[in-house]
Amino acid sequence: MPADAVVAEPRRRLHPLSPLLSGAKSIAVIVAALSWQTLSQVGIERFALVVAVVAVGVVIFAVIGWLNTGYHVVGRELRIQDGLLWRRNRAIPLDRLQAVEMRRPLLAQLTGLAELRLEVVGGGKTEAPLAYLSVREAAALRQRLLALAGRTPGVVAPGAAEPAPAAPEWPLFRVSNRDLLISQLLTPQAFLLPVGVAFVVMQFVLEGSWTFVGIASTVTAMAGVLLQPVRRVLQDWDFRLARDPDGRLAVRYGLLETRSQIVPLNRVQSIGVTWPLLWRAKDWLHMRLDIAGYAGPQSNDDKRSDRLLPVGVFAAGRQLVWEVLPGVDLAALATLPPPDRARWLHPFALRSFGTGLTPEVFVARSGLLTKELTMVPYARLQSVRVVQGPVQRMLRLATVYADTAGGRSGVAQDRDVDEAWWIAEQLSIRARHARAATAPAAGQQQPMLAPAVPGPSFAGQPAAGPHGAVPVDDAVPVDDAAPVDDAYWRRPSQP
Numbered sequence: 001m002p003a004d005a006v007v008a009e010p011r012r013r014l015h016p017l018s019p020l021l022s023g024a025k026s027i028a029v030i031v032a033a034l035s036w037q038t039l040s041q042v043g044i045e046r047f048a049l050v051v052a053v054v055a056v057g058v059v060i061f062a063v064i065g066w067l068n069t070g071y072h073v074v075g076r077e078l079r080i081q082d083g084l085l086w087r088r089n090r091a092i093p094l095d096r097l098q099a100v101e102m103r104r105p106l107l108a109q110l111t112g113l114a115e116l117r118l119e120v121v122g123g124g125k126t127e128a129p130l131a132y133l134s135v136r137e138a139a140a141l142r143q144r145l146l147a148l149a150g151r152t153p154g155v156v157a158p159g160a161a162e163p164a165p166a167a168p169e170w171p172l173f174r175v176s177n178r179d180l181l182i183s184q185l186l187t188p189q190a191f192l193l194p195v196g197v198a199f200v201v202m203q204f205v206l207e208g209s210w211t212f213v214g215i216a217s218t219v220t221a222m223a224g225v226l227l228q229p230v231r232r233v234l235q236d237w238d239f240r241l242a243r244d245p246d247g248r249l250a251v252r253y254g255l256l257e258t259r260s261q262i263v264p265l266n267r268v269q270s271i272g273v274t275w276p277l278l279w280r281a282k283d284w285l286h287m288r289l290d291i292a293g294y295a296g297p298q299s300n301d302d303k304r305s306d307r308l309l310p311v312g313v314f315a316a317g318r319q320l321v322w323e324v325l326p327g328v329d330l331a332a333l334a335t336l337p338p339p340d341r342a343r344w345l346h347p348f349a350l351r352s353f354g355t356g357l358t359p360e361v362f363v364a365r366s367g368l369l370t371k372e373l374t375m376v377p378y379a380r381l382q383s384v385r386v387v388q389g390p391v392q393r394m395l396r397l398a399t400v401y402a403d404t405a406g407g408r409s410g411v412a413q414d415r416d417v418d419e420a421w422w423i424a425e426q427l428s429i430r431a432r433h434a435r436a437a438t439a440p441a442a443g444q445q446q447p448m449l450a451p452a453v454p455g456p457s458f459a460g461q462p463a464a465g466p467h468g469a470v471p472v473d474d475a476v477p478v479d480d481a482a483p484v485d486d487a488y489w490r491r492p493s494q495p
Contacts, residue, residue, distance in 0.1 A: 102115070267291055374411075
């Protein structure tokens with residue numbers, strides 16, 4: 001049998017309860033769009049009649065859509081067919097698969113169903129969400145897709161169509177719900193919350209609007225004020241991190257909507273660490289992952305699946321960085337600030353900017369009140385840019401951007417122009433060497449996890465990391481004996 005032979009399998013449908021759940025979601029959106037003013041104008045009876053007619057129409061439309069939706073795996077592709085008037089046939093190459101997430105909204109939890117979401121390279125949004133499947137079927141399909149995505153093209157693993165039962169996971173960290181609640185109270189939104197509630201109540205009392213519409217509008221306005229901190233607590237409730245038997249990162253969180261995400265570590269593009277001002281007294285930080293295929297930073301943060309640590313102490317963050325990027329010690333990432341003449345651009349926050357090169361990652365920090373640190377592995381760099389604005393040209397400064405496929409960039413802000421070009425050259429050289437070192441040999445499988453490296457001691461703060469951080473001004477070329485490639489990088493000649 002040829003290695004590339006495609007095994008045909010019948011098209012499968014979603015769970016029969018899928019139309020009801022999808023219809024309920026659409027009905028909730030339509031009812032929310034109808035204001036309290038509309039209810040007062042048409043009356044409760046007519047309003048209920050309109051909602052009933054809309055509900056019947058939505059359910060009928062959802063059933064028709066369900067009858068025309070199906071999926072099946074052909075070779076190393078997931079193929080999905082849907083649509084009634086406009087039929088769509090999508091083929092998703094599993095080579096581009098970055099992560100698979102299983103979501104269970106409240107109605108799905110009550111009915112024992114789950115939604116499967118696929119994140120692929122270059123996708124601006126979730127690719128082909130399958131809503132809904134039974135929990136068992138969703139878990140089996142996720143395991144199968146991840147197994148196929150990890151294989152080298154042309155190599156057929158025996159029994160790939162029927163994966164073995166998943167082995168137990170190795171737990172890494174669990175966020176305390178108490179810390180999560182306190183962390184949301186230590187945010188500007190929570191501090192302004194009493195002011196917002198008092199304003200809504202004061203406006204209601206002064207207007208003297210005691211009608212049903214007035215009371216309902218006031219309750220709605222107060223709910224909007226309370227929604228943001230409450231929503232974040234519900235989303236990150238019972239946050240857990242673990243390693244699955246294949247070395248991938250397993251993330252689970254949520255209360256009203258539970259999410260279960262599996263991320264291969266070689267898909268991680270960068271790690272961002274944030275120290276909010278009000279959290280520093282408790283030595284807390286927030287960490288995120290940037291994964292190729294997820295929506296960019298301009299998307300709504302509530303819908304993103306990039307959490308690594310919603311809240312935790314520095315020791316926990318340090319351990320997780322070591323787990324995701326072996327060899328990188330968060331306590332030993334040295335950076336250097338921009339030159340003093342950059343103070344014309346940053347009169348108060350100059351020393352909050354910094355840049356460093358370590359043997360494994362490019363490091364950039366910024367922020368005066370809210371401190372941020374970004375770590376970009378060299379092997380994940382997609383492009384390097386050197387940018388100069390008109391004021392920067394007058395001050396002989398430049399900014400270096402290290403772009404990744406995850407949508408965010410490591411930024412060396414306002415460096416000396418000669419230093420900026422040197423950093424860009426170092427990033428390009430190190431990225432080329434890192435990709436060459438991690439590239440699999442012909443006929444071998446791409447490793448899902450970097451080799452194990454002895455971790456740092458988390459009992460205290462060591463003076464230096466396992467490799468020692470290399471500040472940008474003291475870094476040395478990766479390989480001085482490497483041949484010069486004129487087409488690879490060259491600083492343009494000065495006019």
